[in-house]
Amino acid sequence: MIDWGLPESTVAALVRGAGRAGESVAERDEAVARALWSVVVEPGDGDAGVLVGAVGAIEAARTLLEHPAPISLATATDGELTGSAAERALGRWLPRRRQADVVRAFESAARTRARLLVPSDPEWPAALDDLGAHAPLALWCRGDVTLLSRPSVALVGARAATGYGEHVAMELAAGAVSNGSAVVSGGAYGIDGMAHRAALASGGDTIAVLAGGVDRFYPAGHEALLTRIAQQGVVVSEAPGGTAPTRWRFLQRNRCIAALAGATIVVEAGRRSGALNTARHALDLGRPVGIVPGPVTSASSAGCHAMLRDYPVVCVTSVAEQMELLRGGVSTIGDCDGDGRRVSGANDDVVGPRDPDGMVTRVLDALRPRRAQSVEEIARSVGESPARIRGVLGALSLEDRVVSKADGWVRRGPGA
Amino acid sequence: MIDWGLPESTVAALVRGAGRAGESVAERDEAVARALWSVVVEPGDGDAGVLVGAVGAIEAARTLLEHPAPISLATATDGELTGSAAERALGRWLPRRRQADVVRAFESAARTRARLLVPSDPEWPAALDDLGAHAPLALWCRGDVTLLSRPSVALVGARAATGYGEHVAMELAAGAVSNGSAVVSGGAYGIDGMAHRAALASGGDTIAVLAGGVDRFYPAGHEALLTRIAQQGVVVSEAPGGTAPTRWRFLQRNRCIAALAGATIVVEAGRRSGALNTARHALDLGRPVGIVPGPVTSASSAGCHAMLRDYPVVCVTSVAEQMELLRGGVSTIGDCDGDGRRVSGANDDVVGPRDPDGMVTRVLDALRPRRAQSVEEIARSVGESPARIRGVLGALSLEDRVVSKADGWVRRGPGA
Numbered sequence: 001m002i003d004w005g006l007p008e009s010t011v012a013a014l015v016r017g018a019g020r021a022g023e024s025v026a027e028r029d030e031a032v033a034r035a036l037w038s039v040v041v042e043p044g045d046g047d048a049g050v051l052v053g054a055v056g057a058i059e060a061a062r063t064l065l066e067h068p069a070p071i072s073l074a075t076a077t078d079g080e081l082t083g084s085a086a087e088r089a090l091g092r093w094l095p096r097r098r099q100a101d102v103v104r105a106f107e108s109a110a111r112t113r114a115r116l117l118v119p120s121d122p123e124w125p126a127a128l129d130d131l132g133a134h135a136p137l138a139l140w141c142r143g144d145v146t147l148l149s150r151p152s153v154a155l156v157g158a159r160a161a162t163g164y165g166e167h168v169a170m171e172l173a174a175g176a177v178s179n180g181s182a183v184v185s186g187g188a189y190g191i192d193g194m195a196h197r198a199a200l201a202s203g204g205d206t207i208a209v210l211a212g213g214v215d216r217f218y219p220a221g222h223e224a225l226l227t228r229i230a231q232q233g234v235v236v237s238e239a240p241g242g243t244a245p246t247r248w249r250f251l252q253r254n255r256c257i258a259a260l261a262g263a264t265i266v267v268e269a270g271r272r273s274g275a276l277n278t279a280r281h282a283l284d285l286g287r288p289v290g291i292v293p294g295p296v297t298s299a300s301s302a303g304c305h306a307m308l309r310d311y312p313v314v315c316v317t318s319v320a321e322q323m324e325l326l327r328g329g330v331s332t333i334g335d336c337d338g339d340g341r342r343v344s345g346a347n348d349d350v351v352g353p354r355d356p357d358g359m360v361t362r363v364l365d366a367l368r369p370r371r372a373q374s375v376e377e378i379a380r381s382v383g384e385s386p387a388r389i390r391g392v393l394g395a396l397s398l399e400d401r402v403v404s405k406a407d408g409w410v411r412r413g414p415g416a
Numbered sequence: 417m418i419d420w421g422l423p424e425s426t427v428a429a430l431v432r433g434a435g436r437a438g439e440s441v442a443e444r445d446e447a448v449a450r451a452l453w454s455v456v457v458e459p460g461d462g463d464a465g466v467l468v469g470a471v472g473a474i475e476a477a478r479t480l481l482e483h484p485a486p487i488s489l490a491t492a493t494d495g496e497l498t499g500s501a502a503e504r505a506l507g508r509w510l511p512r513r514r515q516a517d518v519v520r521a522f523e524s525a526a527r528t529r530a531r532l533l534v535p536s537d538p539e540w541p542a543a544l545d546d547l548g549a550h551a552p553l554a555l556w557c558r559g560d561v562t563l564l565s566r567p568s569v570a571l572v573g574a575r576a577a578t579g580y581g582e583h584v585a586m587e588l589a590a591g592a593v594s595n596g597s598a599v600v601s602g603g604a605y606g607i608d609g610m611a612h613r614a615a616l617a618s619g620g621d622t623i624a625v626l627a628g629g630v631d632r633f634y635p636a637g638h639e640a641l642l643t644r645i646a647q648q649g650v651v652v653s654e655a656p657g658g659t660a661p662t663r664w665r666f667l668q669r670n671r672c673i674a675a676l677a678g679a680t681i682v683v684e685a686g687r688r689s690g691a692l693n694t695a696r697h698a699l700d701l702g703r704p705v706g707i708v709p710g711p712v713t714s715a716s717s718a719g720c721h722a723m724l725r726d727y728p729v730v731c732v733t734s735v736a737e738q739m740e741l742l743r744g745g746v747s748t749i750g751d752c753d754g755d756g757r758r759v760s761g762a763n764d765d766v767v768g769p770r771d772p773d774g775m776v777t778r779v780l781d782a783l784r785p786r787r788a789q790s791v792e793e794i795a796r797s798v799g800e801s802p803a804r805i806r807g808v809l810g811a812l813s814l815e816d817r818v819v820s821k822a823d824g825w826v827r828r829g830p831g832a
Contacts, residue, residue: 361663
């Protein structure tokens with residue numbers, strides 16, 4: 001049991017307000033400690049992850065609360081801090097160690113009916129653990145938290161999407177839903193919004209991961225969309241209510257999108273699109289990444305093409321290819337042979353069925369639909385012996401593709 | 417010296433007529449023997465390549481001419497021939513062993529001012545030797561044969577090209593020319609034609625490789641274009657004049673395009689486009705292959721995307737990337753690490769300059785252009801110690817991106 005500096009009944013009420021009813025004191029302490037950490041650290045703070053992982057959230061919180069602040073640290077001329085890693089971490093956290101902010105986070109959750117989800121909850125998505133020390137320490141969620149553990153695909157892309165990109169996002173999202181997959185995205189304008197909308201329109205599940213708190217939806221123009229997602233899907237953030245989205249938090253939010261989904265697909269992205277950051281998080285996690293190509297004349301696809309050139313990603317052009325990627329049917333890892341070549345291809349037949357020495361092609365080339373030709377004539381024209389030509393003609397006549405007449409052989413026309 | 421069954425003066429005249437003046441008897445015999453082989457075999461006949469490679473074109477021709485035809489071969493029920501490989505090869509060649517056809521090939525060359533090029537000629541493109549036993553045994557050429565040894569890029573693609581594909585083909589061809597490279601293609605409608613045209617319009621060199629003889633240009637609608645290429649560039653075929661283009665010959669012609677060029681780029685290709693066959697020949701030869709992506713909604717790019725998924729090819733979106741591919745700057749071989757991942761990327765900065773822990777981003781996020789904030793305030797909002805914030809602010813103020821005022825720090829706006 002830990003002293004939060006609040007009456008126990010207040011603590012119990014706060015925790016209950018964040019969707020956590022009937023908890024033991026230990027469970028309550030865990031929830032409050034996690035909430036404290038989500039208030040104190042910026043997303044992805046590996047030092048906090050290591051500390052909490054080592055001693056647990058409650059003991060880690062005790063260390064933080066009992067530390068005599070401020071600690072003194074000097075800066076070198078290049079702006080780097082001197083001092084041990086632990087001193088530097090405490091230097092970051094102590095300025096935010098304010099009880100009022102933790103209380104406010106719980107009050108915001110109660111007001112917006114957000115639930116505080118912690119790793120010991122059965123609904124906690126195990127996929128996030130792949131982030132290791134950089135995993136979120138808690139999630140604030142509005143909606144159906146069971147969706148977080150569903151098989152899902154992340155569809156991400158440019159805010160400045162084109163009609164082409166939005167069309168493809170819509171198709172892929174609808175296709176994901178009809179194949180039993182949820183759609184994860186970032187709730188932004190453009191590709192993200194279209195992916196969420198198409199998932200909802202198909203009666204599917206969708207997960208929006210926000211960079212700021214779930215109390216106030218960003219962007220403002222997606223207030224209605226995100227409200228619908230909170231009702232029919234789930235909106236989550238690792239930041240407590242009241243947290244503004246910042247560029248840094250957008251970049252860190254992307255790692256959660258990548259970790260939650262079984263595969264990440266970038267539908268359209270300019271050269272500096274944040275969607276590429278999501279894709280790289282997915283690659284770091286060993287998750288498959290799909291890239292939708294577009295016209296090389298479109299700046300909105302330039303980032304996609306750069307990824308296709310420089311990263312072990314897969315070109316995705318259809319719902320079938322999306323699902324193949326998600327099922328791990330296409331892996332970019334381990335299918336290179338010694339020379340770095342991809343060893344097999346699903347499209348080995350792109351130029352037609354097997355006809356190793358081309359004899360079928362060549363005999364059919366030589367035949368005419370009307371003028372009959374002798375075997376010798378065909379042999380000369382094909383450049384093959386009469387004996388071989390006779391064999392090929394025999395095989396083709398069994399398939400009804402050639403006909404033997406009184407004066408020689410003719411090709412059967414299509415539909416003849 | 418070999419007896420061609422013709423007066424020696426006739427042989428000399430025939431050879432002279434094919435652009436080969438002042439030759440010795442041995443050189444003449446070599447030319448006639450090569451012409452005979454180009455008449456007798458279908459393109460890419462490896463048995464002929466092996467035989468000619470082993471004993472020389474003249475001795476191989478003697479074997480062929482002196483063989484008592486016909487040889488008897490039986491066919492098994494599946495259409496396969498019984499008999500040794502040599503018997504089967506002779507079975508293919510003997511039906512075409514006709515003096516009149518060799519004479520006609522030379523006469524056609526004289527009429528169209530085509531030159532017979534053989535491997536011992538200094539103008540013979542050494543790149544073709546990479547085809548091994550499948551290298552052409554001779555080339556019939558109209559135009560400047562010295563171009564065949566120039567650095568070149570093959571631009572190939574669908575006959576049913578879209579405006580998008582033709583635009584990209586034009587850009588790439590013009591860019592190749594302005595970077596000192598010749599453009600190789602197949603003279604077909606669509607991408608091929610656009611690549612040749614743009615090369616000519618840019619005052620560059622272009623090479624058309626035909627599937628049929630160079631006496632009659634195919635397709636008929638490209639008569640004028642191919643005539644211009646014969647005047648300003650070069651039109652070549654391994655088939656003698658009078659040979660009709662067949663599907664088989666188109667597929668084999670593609671191997672010559674791939675071998676002549678330093679790199680092959682597929683601009684637009686449907687799922688069954690012959691351009692994919694050219695790309696696969698290039699891969700077989702170890703030549704780099706570039707693929708231009710397009711909208712996934714365009715059937716004319718479906719083959720390109722299939723290649724991107726399944727083969728070790730490079731996504732090419734600009735002239736710069738084309739030239740990088742041609743110079744071997746991008747290799748798809750040998751740059752996989754143990755896990756099959758591409759090990760380095762030219763676009764590592766796609767999401768912005770290095771800012772490893774994001775501190776610059778985070779401090780700039782926290783600052784306002786007008787409302788000044790204390791270091792402690794910024795530290796709390798960023799989630800970092802005041803000491804570290806002070807260091808970062810110092811570095812940023814040196815870059816003139818933040819300003820220290822009496823009441824705290826503000827961000828400099830763009831253009832402020």
